[in-house]
Amino acid sequence: MSSADDPLSRHTDYGQIPLEEGSLSSDPIEQFRVWLDEADSEGIYEPNAMVIATVEADQTPRVRTVLLRGVSEGGFAFYTDYTSQKGRALIANPAVAAVFPWYTLHRQVKIRGTAHKVSEAESDAYFGTRPRDSRLSAWASDQSQPIDSRAGLEQKVSEAEKRFEGVDDVPRPERWGGFVIVPDSIEFWAGRRSRLHDRIRFNRDGDGWSVERLQP
Ligand SMILES: Cc1cc2nc3c(=O)[nH]c(=O)nc-3n(C[C@H](O)[C@H](O)[C@H](O)COP(=O)(O)O)c2cc1C
Incomplete structure (x- = not known):
């Protein structure tokens, strides 16, 4: 197998679309919606799929994919079984991280925050769909x-x-319902040439957000 045929040896250069602080919305939720819509219109399969990481009682991490079912200024909502591994972990320790991996767009969005149960009425409404x-x-x-x-x-x-x-x-079974991830930080990542990627992170700052650029 030549190295070009070996997925472990490829060095693909990523996109050329720069990510400028000034071209992003000052509201990261609004900016997320723009990227989600673009992921959808560009044909990303399940653009609302996100990989979430939780922390177990013994401090070991776990990850799995879930589907985003709502996004608002309140945060990022998904639905699951509260008695599942992730459900129990989040109820004991709400710390959570998530990534939307939109590889073919050379983009990812990374979120850090805390997960809280949504209201029973919201869970009923979603279960009903x-x-x-x-x-x-x-x-x-x-x-x-x-x-x-x-x-x-x-x-x-x-x-x-x-x-x-x-x-x-x-x-709806009582043990089934939603969590909303209330974000402390939201990072927009765009792949650039020679691994000099752009990373812009919004950090919650009082009622608003501060913005910083991170090295790739
Ligand atoms: C594309 C995709 C979407 C998924 N969406 C959900 C979801 O919205 N909710 C859910 O509970 N599990 C979903 N799953 C299954 C989870 O990845 C996981 O296997 C399950 O929730 C059990 O995780 P846990 O044992 O860590 O709690 C999805 C899996 C994939 C691959």
């Missing part, structure tokens, strides 16, 4: 718990189907 089968899966799956087999999981789905037979509006 999910297809019936996804709602039943939420009832059937005790997320992150081991199970003997796929057949065992499907059995739990059958039990949920039986339980909610004839019920049109399958309700």
